[in-house]
Amino acid sequence: MIRLVFIGFGTVARGTLQILRDRAEFLRTTYGFEAMVVGVATRRGSVQAAAGLDLTALLACDSLEQYPDMSGIVRGASIPNIVESGDYDALIEVSATDLSTGEPAITSCRAALERGKGVITANKGPVALAFRELSDLARNNGAFFGYEGTVMGGTPALRLAREALAGCQITAVRGILNGTTNYMLTQMEAGQSYADALIEAQRLGYAEADPRGDVDGHDAAGKVAILANVVLGAELKLSDVETSGIRGISAADMEMARAAGERWKLIGSAVRNVKDGTIRATVRAERLPLSDPLAGVGGVSNAITYQTDLMGAITLIGAGAGGAQTGFAILSDLLEMHRDAGR
Amino acid sequence: MIRLVFIGFGTVARGTLQILRDRAEFLRTTYGFEAMVVGVATRRGSVQAAAGLDLTALLACDSLEQYPDMSGIVRGASIPNIVESGDYDALIEVSATDLSTGEPAITSCRAALERGKGVITANKGPVALAFRELSDLARNNGAFFGYEGTVMGGTPALRLAREALAGCQITAVRGILNGTTNYMLTQMEAGQSYADALIEAQRLGYAEADPRGDVDGHDAAGKVAILANVVLGAELKLSDVETSGIRGISAADMEMARAAGERWKLIGSAVRNVKDGTIRATVRAERLPLSDPLAGVGGVSNAITYQTDLMGAITLIGAGAGGAQTGFAILSDLLEMHRDAGR
Numbered sequence: 001m002i003r004l005v006f007i008g009f010g011t012v013a014r015g016t017l018q019i020l021r022d023r024a025e026f027l028r029t030t031y032g033f034e035a036m037v038v039g040v041a042t043r044r045g046s047v048q049a050a051a052g053l054d055l056t057a058l059l060a061c062d063s064l065e066q067y068p069d070m071s072g073i074v075r076g077a078s079i080p081n082i083v084e085s086g087d088y089d090a091l092i093e094v095s096a097t098d099l100s101t102g103e104p105a106i107t108s109c110r111a112a113l114e115r116g117k118g119v120i121t122a123n124k125g126p127v128a129l130a131f132r133e134l135s136d137l138a139r140n141n142g143a144f145f146g147y148e149g150t151v152m153g154g155t156p157a158l159r160l161a162r163e164a165l166a167g168c169q170i171t172a173v174r175g176i177l178n179g180t181t182n183y184m185l186t187q188m189e190a191g192q193s194y195a196d197a198l199i200e201a202q203r204l205g206y207a208e209a210d211p212r213g214d215v216d217g218h219d220a221a222g223k224v225a226i227l228a229n230v231v232l233g234a235e236l237k238l239s240d241v242e243t244s245g246i247r248g249i250s251a252a253d254m255e256m257a258r259a260a261g262e263r264w265k266l267i268g269s270a271v272r273n274v275k276d277g278t279i280r281a282t283v284r285a286e287r288l289p290l291s292d293p294l295a296g297v298g299g300v301s302n303a304i305t306y307q308t309d310l311m312g313a314i315t316l317i318g319a320g321a322g323g324a325q326t327g328f329a330i331l332s333d334l335l336e337m338h339r340d341a342g343r
Numbered sequence: 344m345i346r347l348v349f350i351g352f353g354t355v356a357r358g359t360l361q362i363l364r365d366r367a368e369f370l371r372t373t374y375g376f377e378a379m380v381v382g383v384a385t386r387r388g389s390v391q392a393a394a395g396l397d398l399t400a401l402l403a404c405d406s407l408e409q410y411p412d413m414s415g416i417v418r419g420a421s422i423p424n425i426v427e428s429g430d431y432d433a434l435i436e437v438s439a440t441d442l443s444t445g446e447p448a449i450t451s452c453r454a455a456l457e458r459g460k461g462v463i464t465a466n467k468g469p470v471a472l473a474f475r476e477l478s479d480l481a482r483n484n485g486a487f488f489g490y491e492g493t494v495m496g497g498t499p500a501l502r503l504a505r506e507a508l509a510g511c512q513i514t515a516v517r518g519i520l521n522g523t524t525n526y527m528l529t530q531m532e533a534g535q536s537y538a539d540a541l542i543e544a545q546r547l548g549y550a551e552a553d554p555r556g557d558v559d560g561h562d563a564a565g566k567v568a569i570l571a572n573v574v575l576g577a578e579l580k581l582s583d584v585e586t587s588g589i590r591g592i593s594a595a596d597m598e599m600a601r602a603a604g605e606r607w608k609l610i611g612s613a614v615r616n617v618k619d620g621t622i623r624a625t626v627r628a629e630r631l632p633l634s635d636p637l638a639g640v641g642g643v644s645n646a647i648t649y650q651t652d653l654m655g656a657i658t659l660i661g662a663g664a665g666g667a668q669t670g671f672a673i674l675s676d677l678l679e680m681h682r683d684a685g686r
Contacts, residue, residue: 332507
């Protein structure tokens, strides 16, 4: 029985909790995996229960204070208090991403790993900004560190590179890493203006009220930093990623690409220079020929092409976000942690 | 040190041997993996050496009888003799596929697994025709059974489904599973006739002199049977796969698809009926809209789309064949066997 503490109670937390509740029987019989949620904390409050929270009651709450008063319930502990003193096996860090500081997630991950607790996160901050420190901490403390959900939601892009391509050397990574801008570009290709495509993306909940993180390429840059550090073994800072977005693309640009049999895509890439081993990382709009598998990726889908020495190009296409999808990424990390523990 | 016996000395065997030789240092330092080839056998002869064959000398041979006489070399043992009495840890079954009988590969795999030896194969026969028996044998004898190279060459399609998508339920599999026909269809789209596209594919070595296995869909059907049995847990026989090919496709058919914004692809699929759990498996030419990620897969590339409950559609695109690529699949199975042994 793995005891979990969640930091964050948003879409990803709920997606994960729902999977853990609905698949409990399947996970137990198929993988011998059993989990219990002993605490959930946000900046606005927390609820803990050593015997486990009731997931159905929890999922019925809009905020944690609505969780019913039952015996054994403890409220009001702060995030650092729970992370540093709580009795749990794995911390599920799914608070909102802050790509400027990575906080408070980095501090939580660090504290849990220092205690030898497992850490699983879908928060790009810790992995884009402090991957080396945190993975060293995990190794030195014999703790599990999982971060599959930070890139392409639940589509197992990092696991593909780490496990399924083990034995290959990956020399470059290129991808469509932001679903919002890919949706907008798909709409612009169909004739919408940039402004209308943005309004549509906001209406559908793909883009936030302040869309700069998406349209200026910052979200994609965070994922490029993660891919460069995790897959290519770089030690890039986010500021090392040369980043631009899709704001400059006009109707005339779209038309020129169409006439040439090409498509505009916002491409994040990290490429190892074979001569000196340095990694160049960029996010920028590029025109792709239709023969490129990334050109066919429309709407909010994401995709990554790994360039490998033995296998040539391998492309993975799938959902890039969503509570259930990213919840699956958390689950897949939990199952890996469970497998490792059984060795 | 894992001791290997190879059955077969063709493109895949050579691709694997070359990787084992060229990456020995990388594999040892990165994964603690060391292997030695103690025997290679074909129907025409064999060469064995308890202390290990010299891979450079072996790769310089066109046939095994050219392997130099050194002390400790034993020649002339038959395949069954080596498989049943040889001293080795894993059998690498890479003889030519026979989809009618699966032999002699099935007999070799069975004999090795019964002795508790690991078996790794890129031969579709044993996995398309005897998957259940062989995987039961492996489990009951605590032996490793790897078959990643049987579908999509080295592109890790089976590993993606088995490992990276663990925790998801896969409800359907659809793919472009035969590179030869995909190459021909790509050429026909560009205006070539079926006959010319076939000659071109034969000239380039993609199609064999007798092209029926490819153009009539039998090769793809073998892979559909493997996917249905391995990924969907079916117990399909090859004859359960409703199979047709690309022979009937005319220039007029190509033009009609083009005018409708669609593309002809030879699609292999296996779909679980949600009501009664039965699996329907087919291979047939289909017209795909350009919005389908499989529509963008050109030339000899292969691709598979897994339909999953939690993650929606996940598509993997990559090389479908080749000695180095399939050799990588063998290596990835060897690394998994090595990881398992370390648990």
